[in-house]
Amino acid sequence: MLNNISITTLLLLFVIFLLVLLIIFQEIRIKIKLKKIRQDAVKRSNAVKGGQLAEQLAPYLPNFPCNPADAHFLGQPIDYIAFPGLCEKGSVDEILLIEVKTNTSQLSSREKEIREAVKSGRIRYVEYRID
Numbered sequence: 001m002l003n004n005i006s007i008t009t010l011l012l013l014f015v016i017f018l019l020v021l022l023i024i025f026q027e028i029r030i031k032i033k034l035k036k037i038r039q040d041a042v043k044r045s046n047a048v049k050g051g052q053l054a055e056q057l058a059p060y061l062p063n064f065p066c067n068p069a070d071a072h073f074l075g076q077p078i079d080y081i082a083f084p085g086l087c088e089k090g091s092v093d094e095i096l097l098i099e100v101k102t103n104t105s106q107l108s109s110r111e112k113e114i115r116e117a118v119k120s121g122r123i124r125y126v127e128y129r130i131d
Helices: 007-060 109-119
Strands: 071-073 080-082 096-098
Touching: 007 071
Parallel strands: none
Antiparallel strands: 071 080, 080 096
16 A cells, blocks of 8 residues: 555655644643642732731831831822821821832832932822812
8 A cells, every 4th residue: 555655645644644743742841831820820919918918917017117006008109198196195196108019028219209209209298178
């Protein structure tokens, strides 16, 4: 039977076999890549959830910079604004903007801008009245 098959036909079958093999390897590679992407997404999601939980619990953890009752959660663009002294003495000693970070997380560009605005004194108090 091999005598009846031409070399051209054999080459064509060989090329088709290689193409099918290549497609199978590509499919496997894509599935592995998607699995890694999904694992990374889950890992990032868990890190975000952990960070959000830490933000909510931060006032009750050791070394928080003020009395938890003086801190008010904002979440964005800064985590807390606090008025130390307000609950204990009834007068505000200072105003704190508090950003909570966990592990090796870094300040976002927006958080850095806020930090720089405070450091350079670009902060003011505005009274807004509605008549």
